[in-house]
Amino acid sequence: EEGCSKLRPDGCTHPCAGRECGQCEEGCSKLRPDGCTHPCALPCHHGNCPPCRLMVRQRCHCKISSLYIECLSVVGICNWLYGYVQLGCGHRCKLLCHPDECDQSCSQRVKLKCPCKRIKKEFPCSRVRSEMDLVVCDETCRQLQKKHAEVTHTHTLVHILHEHKLFAELEAFEKRQKGRRKKNRKVTEVETEEGVWHRYKLRLLMPICGILLAVAAFLMYVTDVLRVVD
Ligand SMILES: [Zn+2]
Ligand SMILES: [Zn+2]
Ligand SMILES: [Zn+2]
Ligand SMILES: [Zn+2]
Ligand SMILES: [Zn+2]
Ligand SMILES: [Zn+2]
Ligand SMILES: [Zn+2]
Structure with a gap:
C-alpha cells in the first residue's frame, strides 16, 4: 500500500483510498475564487474547478x-x-x-438667495459648489436694507427707552405736566367765574332790594287801606 505511484489529483493531499487507485472520493480542496463561499461541486479532481452555478x-x-x-x-x-x-x-x-x-x-437645480434673501435664482448644483457669490445684493436690496436699518434703529431706541424705564418715566412726566396745566386752567376759570359773579351780585342786589322794598311798602299800604274800610 505504501508508495502508491499512481498520479493523485492536482493538489490532492488525501491518501490513496486503495479502491480505484488514482481517484479520490474526498471533497475538492482547491482554493475557491474570490467572492465565492460555496464548496466545489466535484469531488477531488484534476484540472480547474467548474464555475460555481x-x-x-x-x-x-x-x-x-x-x-x-x-x-x-x-x-x-x-x-x-x-x-x-x-x-x-x-x-x-x-x-x-x-x-x-x-x-x-x-445637474440638480438649486435655488440660491442673495445675502438679504430678496433675490432668488436657480443654478445647477455643480456651479453652486464651485463658484462663490452667484447671487449678490443689488441697489434695491441696499436701499431696502437701509430703510430696514433705520426702522430697526428707531425700534432699538424705543427698546432702550423701555429697557431703562425711561419711556415710562417720560410718559409719567408728560402726564404730570399735562395735569398741572389742566389744574392751573381750572383754577383761573373758577376764579374768573367767581370774580364775575361777585361783581354782578352787587350790581343785581341793589335793584332787587329796591323792588322788594317797594313791594313791601305797597303791601303795607294796601292792608292799611283795607283795615280802614273794615
Ligand atoms: Zn483527494
Ligand atoms: Zn494507489
Ligand atoms: Zn459560488
Ligand atoms: Zn474543485
Ligand atoms: Zn440598480
Ligand atoms: Zn447636487
Ligand atoms: Zn439682496
Missing part, C-alpha cells in the same frame, strides 16, 4: 434592486432612474443604474 441574491450597482443571479456572474443593472443614491453633494445621480462611478458634476 449556485444562484445568489445580489444588489445591483445602484443598490436599489436585488437581483437573483449565478454566483460570481457580472452584477446586472436594474431599471431604476436616480440610480446611485447619493453624490458628494447629497443629491441623487440622474442616470440609470450603472456599473461605473457616478458623475459628480451634479
Whole structure:
C-alpha cells in the first residue's frame, strides 16, 4: 500500500483510498475564487474547478434592486432612474443604474438667495459648489436694507427707552405736566367765574332790594287801606 505511484489529483493531499487507485472520493480542496463561499461541486479532481452555478441574491450597482443571479456572474443593472443614491453633494445621480462611478458634476437645480434673501435664482448644483457669490445684493436690496436699518434703529431706541424705564418715566412726566396745566386752567376759570359773579351780585342786589322794598311798602299800604274800610 505504501508508495502508491499512481498520479493523485492536482493538489490532492488525501491518501490513496486503495479502491480505484488514482481517484479520490474526498471533497475538492482547491482554493475557491474570490467572492465565492460555496464548496466545489466535484469531488477531488484534476484540472480547474467548474464555475460555481449556485444562484445568489445580489444588489445591483445602484443598490436599489436585488437581483437573483449565478454566483460570481457580472452584477446586472436594474431599471431604476436616480440610480446611485447619493453624490458628494447629497443629491441623487440622474442616470440609470450603472456599473461605473457616478458623475459628480451634479445637474440638480438649486435655488440660491442673495445675502438679504430678496433675490432668488436657480443654478445647477455643480456651479453652486464651485463658484462663490452667484447671487449678490443689488441697489434695491441696499436701499431696502437701509430703510430696514433705520426702522430697526428707531425700534432699538424705543427698546432702550423701555429697557431703562425711561419711556415710562417720560410718559409719567408728560402726564404730570399735562395735569398741572389742566389744574392751573381750572383754577383761573373758577376764579374768573367767581370774580364775575361777585361783581354782578352787587350790581343785581341793589335793584332787587329796591323792588322788594317797594313791594313791601305797597303791601303795607294796601292792608292799611283795607283795615280802614273794615
Ligand atoms: Zn483527494
Ligand atoms: Zn494507489
Ligand atoms: Zn459560488
Ligand atoms: Zn474543485
Ligand atoms: Zn440598480
Ligand atoms: Zn447636487
Ligand atoms: Zn439682496
